[in-house]
Amino acid sequence: DIQMTQSPSSLSASVGDRVTITCRASQRISTYLNWYQQKPGKAPKLLIYSASNLQSGVPSRFRGSGSGTDFTLTISSLQPDDYATYFCQQSYSDIGFTFGPGTKVDIK
């Protein structure tokens, strides 16, 4: 099975800050890596697919990069609406689309 890790597990940041979240896969997954944002009590929302493709309607301040085993989600200028938990997900393995443990972004 492919295992996913994320760092940090949580962070505190101010509006306007640049935020970077990293995700690592236990084996190479090419660019089969997606990022989701989840707010309390809500379903996850797709932000980035295939490592670097911005989902339609998602603000351009969100950027994804990486390939192989190491990936990054960057928020260029944190906005109030961005306080949430972020999950990476690998979709390389047809038999299990594992999620990372999540990174909670809260207000500093």
Add this chain to the structure above:
Amino acid sequence: QVHLEESGGGVVQPGRSLRVSCAVSGINVTGYGIHWVRQAPGKGLEWVAVIAFDGKNKYFADSVKGRFSLSRDISKNTVYLQLNAVRADDSAVYYCASGTATYYFEFWGHGTLVTVSS
């Protein structure tokens, strides 16, 4: 507009069974894989299972393999997740999800809560 709606959650005793449903509109289940993802209270997301567009290929997480099963009713455009021999650690919000590509989920339901308790 694509809409997924889960139903059927509730309280179930350990060892018993429950069936949750995912009613889909805006896309046909014959053309899209439908995934189930669960989230225990205060925890992260866990991929549970998928039924492929052909209805034949089904895959399950190791944690539920042999206990959970998938089926669908094409006439109702609905997918079912059958939970058997449930355990306390099956307690979670169960989401169904899908996407225009097989490898990411752009469509999600609102989730249905399953609580395993005696």
